[in-house]
Amino acid sequence: MIELKSRLKHTWDVFFSRHGSLNEVQKRVIPLVLEGKSVVVCAPTASGKTEAVFAPIAETLYDERHIERLGVLYIAPTRALVNDMYERIRIPLSSLSYKVGIRTGDKKAGESTSHFLLTTPESLDSAICRLNSSFFEELKFVVLDELHLLDCTYRGDQLRILLKRLEGKLKSGKVCYAILSATLNDPWKTASKYISDFEVVTIHGKPKEVFYEILVAKLEDGLKQISNTFVEKGIFKALFFCNSRKRTEEVAQQLKRFLPADSIGVHHSSLSKKERGEVEKAMRDLRRFYCVSTxxxxxxxxxxxxxxxxxIDPPPTVSSLIQRIGRGNRRTNKVLAFGLCEHQEEEPLFREMFELAKRGVLEKKDCSPDLxxxxxxxxxxxxxxxxxxxxxxxLSLLxxxxCDLQSFRTIMNHLCSLGYVESCGGFGFRASEKLMNMGIRGVIHSNIPDSDEFEVVDASSSKTIGKVVVDPYVVDSFVLAGKTWRVLKIDVNKRSLIVKEESVFSTADEKIFGKRSSLGRFSSLLPVVS
Structure with a gap:
């Protein structure tokens, strides 16, 4: 450790003085970053991954900190995570005379003169299009945080292409990557889709002991029972996870009947950054607070x-369940969790998801690229x-x-026929006025579809099963009422999905816990191939 401390002569005090020592992940990762190697770090939440990467990066670039140019790009899946990281690293890095910028849909600050820029994939897309090309040419490091939340989704596919576009802007053509994640099934296979020539550091944390109870009851009755348990056991801090924004509001209103109203907050992406920040602060600072979140x-x-x-209700995947219960009691290795479902049919599904999570069995993902x-x-x-x-x-991006040459030509001809793209007489393509206007309005950088609530109707019986929040463009299958349903037809105008039951859940068929297959918002512009 003495050797590493001497190699971090400018950054040790800022990042590690209050701890006095390095943990296992830091001992293994810091030397690799200092040597200029790309690294994939798989380690439990709160294991020091952030410091293991940012400290050696700041040390490496220390002599260049007085030059106003971007050296480090940090990319995370959510605005909330970017905002949180900004608050965490801004002060220590500023004390070293680094400038830290942020670019999200919520906030833009200091990006033009920053040494470190924190952003999301969609905001990076916007930056590539709108900032001077020279802005990225001296980039030295790219940090991809919580990559498992993006991989095997259209957002992950977008990020893969954005990284290639970024590399085309580099003067040196060389950038070092750090991929951080708590849950990657196959780190080598996953990382290889985004970067090359890297080393993997895997730290297996001590498995948490999970104590869980599943309640089958109407929402009001279940929340009352859970609230009474909180009072009896002296539980003053709790997170309630819901699968939709509408559900969070419903749960929060019901909770106020059983717990002090001023101790209940709501957190989801539709709320303003200020509102979310106040709830996050209340969770950190108040002795008693209950947060209902997506x-x-x-x-x-x-x-x-x-x-x-x-x-509240089974989450969409086992990975999501692991992430959610992993937020509990980080002071010990014990987690107290409750599952609440309103239908008896969902109880076996919920229980099996908990058991898979306890064994560390993750779902199999469909990683087919999204065109x-x-x-x-x-x-x-x-x-x-x-x-x-x-x-x-x-074509090199597609x-x-x-995407092969024939598919490329089919797509480009289709976009020309729709008026988004114009041919340059056989020498390529350019944006039409229609597309340029879309770009000016900023509607081309995100492929995230709008979501809405759809009524689910069983095709065999015409019976309404319930409601789900899905992407209105394409949805493949989902779990509802303890069963797996495959979509046969979508009626966007009536907000209904016509479905058929696909299979009964069994422990042997874990694939139903995979991501809800959906396509990005631009899928409606793909040519229809007969």
Missing amino acids: SSLEVGIDIGSIDAVVL SVGIQQIFSLLFEKKRCVEDHEI AILG
């Missing part, structure tokens, strides 16, 4: 120690260049998604 609090954000976690990302990236690239772009340049 997945927005699953990862990363500092909310202090939590006594219990309550899952809607190709549409979005064609739009983004043509808007950025504002000139004719040759075929090979566009090839990341497995």
